[in-house]
Amino acid sequence: NAGVTQTPKFQVLKTGQSMTLQCAQDMNHEYMSWYRQDPGMGLRLIHYSVGAGITDQGEVPNGYNVSRSTTEDFPLRLLSAAPSQTSVYFCASSPDRATFTGELFFGEGSRLTVL
C-alpha cells in the first residue's frame, strides 16, 4: 500500500492563479481531510469528508474548495491564490471518522508559496 499520496510536493503560484492539490489514498478509508500548517503552529483543519459525495468545512475553509467523487480521491482547489495561503498542506485519511474514533494517517505534505 502507498498509503496517502499528495501531489505536487512543491508549488509556486502568483497571486490570483488557481491550482489543485491532489490527494489519493489506497486504504479504502471513508474519511479524508485537508490541513494547513503555518510556521511554528499546529495543523488547522480546512475541509473534511466522511465519504464519497459528502464534504464539510473545518476551522479555516475560506479560499478553498473540495469535492469527493470517489472514496480514493479528495482534491483541494484554490480558485484565486493569495499570499496568505502560503503554507504547508497535509492530507489525511482515517478508516472510521464518522464517529470520530479512527486513527488518522497523513500524506507527506505539499509546500505552497504564493507570490
Place this chain on the structure above:
Amino acid sequence: GIQVEQSPPDLILQEGANSTLRCNFSDSVNNLQWFHQNPWGQLINLFYIPSGTKQNGRLSATTVATERYSLLYISSSQTTDSGVYFCELGNDMRFGAGTRLTVKP
C-alpha cells in the same frame, strides 16, 4: 470547540535523558493521537490512545480521559527524537500547538 494545550512548548535535552510531554484538553474525548513531526516535516503516528497506557520501545503514552490529559514519555532520548510532538483530539479534529524537542548529542 474543545481547547487543547501542550506543555512545555520547547524542551532541550542531552542525549540519554528522559522527558514527559503533556496534553491537556477541556472536555471529554474518545479519540486522541500523538504524532511526531520530524525535521523533514513528515508526520509520524506514535500512538492512538483514547484511554489507558501503551508502550512502543522507548516511547510510552498514557491518557486519563476522566482527568482530561495525556502524557507522552520519551526515555533514553536520541538525537533522532528531535522534532515537534503534537497531540490531536479526534472528536474535534483539533491539534495542539506542539512541543518542540531538541536532543543534543
